[in-house]
């Protein structure tokens with residue numbers, strides 16, 4: 001993260017190395033394979049991120065793209081990867 005690029009999903013913490021926000025904080029509109037959130041769409045503020053996260057968790061944290069879900073995937077471990085400023 002030293003470059004300022006954001007690769008971690010603000011909603012669910014998934015990080016597959018894909019840049020979601022560039023070094024200027026501009027969204028690249030990447031759709032998260034886990035929670036289905038598109039970077040830059042409703043995740044601009046912490047309040048919005050929390051709302052989307054709560055909705056996703058309430059809906060059983062279903063993967064948007066189940067085919068990309070790692071066999072050893074673990075929800076709590078991934079949630080811990082959400083940057084503190086987005087929790």
Ligand SMILES: [Zn+2]
Nearest residue numbers: 009012032035
């Ligand atoms: Zn996500």
